[in-house]
Amino acid sequence: MSRAFFLSLLTFLLVLAGLAAGEARLLALAFPSAVFLLAALLRAPENVKLSAQRTLSAERVFSGEDVQVTLTVKNEGRDLEEVLLEDTLPDRLEVVEGSNRRLVRLAGGGSVKWTYTLCGKRGYFMLHAVRVTVREPLGLSAASQVLSTDGQLFIVPPVLRLRRVSIRPRRTRIFSGTIPARQGGPGVEFFDVREYQTGDSPRAINWRLTARHQQNIYANQYEQERVVDVGIILDGRRRTTEFGERSIFEHSVMATAALVDAFLSAGNRVGLLFYGKQIHWTMPGYGKLQGEKILHSLSRLEPGDSQAFNELFIPRRLFPAKSQLVLVSPLTPDDFHALADLRSKGYAVLVVSPDRVSFEASGLPPSGPVSLAQRIIRMKQQLFLRRLRGIGIQVVSWDVSQPFEQVARRELERRQIIQRGGL
Amino acid sequence: MTRFLAILFTLLGAGLVAAAFAVAGFILPAVLLFLFFVFWIFAFSRNWDWIHAPGLLLASGLAAFGLFLELESAYIFPGVFLSLAGWDLADFASRLRLASPEDDTRDLQRRHYLRLGLTLAIGVGLVLLAVNLQVRLPLGWMAALALLAAWGLGVLIKRLLQGN
Numbered sequence: 172m173s174r175a176f177f178l179s180l181l182t183f184l185l186v187l188a189g190l191a192a193g194e195a196r197l198l199a200l201a202f203p204s205a206v207f208l209l210a211a212l213l214r215a216p217e218n219v220k221l222s223a224q225r226t227l228s229a230e231r232v233f234s235g236e237d238v239q240v241t242l243t244v245k246n247e248g249r250d251l252e253e254v255l256l257e258d259t260l261p262d263r264l265e266v267v268e269g270s271n272r273r274l275v276r277l278a279g280g281g282s283v284k285w286t287y288t289l290c291g292k293r294g295y296f297m298l299h300a301v302r303v304t305v306r307e308p309l310g311l312s313a314a315s316q317v318l319s320t321d322g323q324l325f326i327v328p329p330v331l332r333l334r335r336v337s338i339r340p341r342r343t344r345i346f347s348g349t350i351p352a353r354q355g356g357p358g359v360e361f362f363d364v365r366e367y368q369t370g371d372s373p374r375a376i377n378w379r380l381t382a383r384h385q386q387n388i389y390a391n392q393y394e395q396e397r398v399v400d401v402g403i404i405l406d407g408r409r410r411t412t413e414f415g416e417r418s419i420f421e422h423s424v425m426a427t428a429a430l431v432d433a434f435l436s437a438g439n440r441v442g443l444l445f446y447g448k449q450i451h452w453t454m455p456g457y458g459k460l461q462g463e464k465i466l467h468s469l470s471r472l473e474p475g476d477s478q479a480f481n482e483l484f485i486p487r488r489l490f491p492a493k494s495q496l497v498l499v500s501p502l503t504p505d506d507f508h509a510l511a512d513l514r515s516k517g518y519a520v521l522v523v524s525p526d527r528v529s530f531e532a533s534g535l536p537p538s539g540p541v542s543l544a545q546r547i548i549r550m551k552q553q554l555f556l557r558r559l560r561g562i563g564i565q566v567v568s569w570d571v572s573q574p575f576e577q578v579a580r581r582e583l584e585r586r587q588i589i590q591r592g593g594l
Numbered sequence: 595m596t597r598f599l600a601i602l603f604t605l606l607g608a609g610l611v612a613a614a615f616a617v618a619g620f621i622l623p624a625v626l627l628f629l630f631f632v633f634w635i636f637a638f639s640r641n642w643d644w645i646h647a648p649g650l651l652l653a654s655g656l657a658a659f660g661l662f663l664e665l666e667s668a669y670i671f672p673g674v675f676l677s678l679a680g681w682d683l684a685d686f687a688s689r690l691r692l693a694s695p696e697d698d699t700r701d702l703q704r705r706h707y708l709r710l711g712l713t714l715a716i717g718v719g720l721v722l723l724a725v726n727l728q729v730r731l732p733l734g735w736m737a738a739l740a741l742l743a744a745w746g747l748g749v750l751i752k753r754l755l756q757g758n
Contacts, residue, residue, distance in 0.1 A: 203718075207678065210712075269696075270695070272693075273693070274694070309682060
């Protein structure tokens with residue numbers, strides 16, 4: 172019930188009581204509240220003309236970094252006695268210094284300017300509304316409006332630096348890079364020996380072999396290193412990433428950001444496919460600009476369940492044949508067929524799997540049944556991962572209680588020689 | 595300061611209304627009012643803003659009942675004025691909670707006190723006029739004036755609520 176309505180009701184009741192009782196003093200009792208109402212009406216805010224302007228110290232920050240927001244609100248109408256200005260913020264943004272609210276008096280033609288500091292979690296935020304409530308001095312009458320401003324903020328996930336990620340797809344691109352190309356030529360690693368040809372460096376001659384064959388001269392060949400196409404697939408299915416109120420999705424996003432950075436730093440062409448409620452595709456590209464594009468995409472992603480597909484569905488037409496695919500997913504046993512299908516089509520597949528079993532168990536109170544259930548599910552998960560390794564898929568199981576860099580250094584930085592399944 | 599004044603005015607207002615009853619020998623309403631305002635202080639300290647309206651309603655209702663019983667109006671009218679001021683200041687205090695540390699709340703408070711004082715002074719003047727000025731009107735005139743007052747009040751309230 173608004174204050175004006177309450178006071179009106181009280182006044183009416185007193186007047187009615189006075190009239191009913193025929194008591195003048197009862198009628199007189201209604202005067203103070205009637206004067207209150209009249210005073211409020213005389214000063215009621217009308218034709219409120221306000222405008223707002225917003226500036227941000229940065230439009231793109233990493234998760235956990237501060238952003239300074241400066242707001243200027245100008246009164247282009249008559250004097251306003253009591254103005255509550257409130258910058259409406261999304262839930263995931265937090266004010267760490269200053270205030271997003273001001274309670275001020277704004278003279279006609281005057282303005283108020285203030286700065287406060289925000290911090291938030293990963294996300295894309297539109298900051299475009301300042302809510303204004305203008306009250307007359309007694310606070311009985313109020314006028315509210317929303318002032319529109321420009322402002323958007325990308326809070327991108329933190330990018331962990333990985334030195335290298337060892338992959339070995341069948342097909343490479345023509346530009347030189349760091350991925351072994353299964354072809355002889357200039358390089359570092361020994362690849363093959365062939366007959367010496369004009370133009371070969373004398374330093375490449377394999378003297379030991381040449382000594383055994385008096386007719387021919389043999390030269391060493393090295394394995395060419397080139398850039399490759401890498402398609403990163405981030406699994407955002409709610410049923411694989413969320414456990415009650417806890418979600419492992421942020422860990423997946425963090426791992427994806429680190430992998431994207433590592434692949435792009437090595438000169439590769441990288442694209443990102445997000446698979447959640449909808450499919451979101453970031454076209455492949457090279458370099459820092461592509462890194463920014465993918466970080467911006469990552470900042471917007473939210474887990475959700477697809478209405479169309481029950482199982483993992485990866486549209487192959489998006490990825491060049493025999494290229495490298497990296498799936499970041501907690502995985503469920505149902506995903507086996509989708510991954511086996513990719514392998515059968517010649518893709519090199521790397522799976523980075525945040526360990527859902529340990530993550531879910533860490534949120535449960537320790538007890539005998541929980542421990543037993545955890546052991547059983549872990550065994551099933553390990554069997555599933557073993558099946559994946561059996562068809563030539565490189566699997567990194569990541570216990571998210573450990574830093575991703577540490578796991579990646581142990582599991583991904585070693586050079587892949589030959590894997591089962593015909594890599 | 596505003597919170598202190600809100601508590602002071604509300605308690606003085608309720609105390610005066612309770613005193614009017616106590617002086618006339620009606621102890622039960624006085625005790626009930628006293629107990630309610632003990633709870634009101636507790637609720638106010640917990641920032642339960644909904645308590646202010648029932649507080650004013652109770653004080654005004656008992657004041658009206660007291661006038662009907664022809665209790666001492668020297669207690670009743672100041673009691674209602676102070677209760678109204680306390681109700682207004684309690685709400686103003688809750689609005690001031692929304693201010694940031696850099697806001698000039700002193701200026702806002704000064705202006706608010708000025709407006710409140712002026713409004714109450716006009717109210718007091720009108721009440722004094724109404725109590726002391728005795729005009730005998732025929733019944734038809736009285737009915738017409740009552741209807742006019744009700745219509746005026748209705749228009750006033752409608753415009754206020756439309757503004758909100």
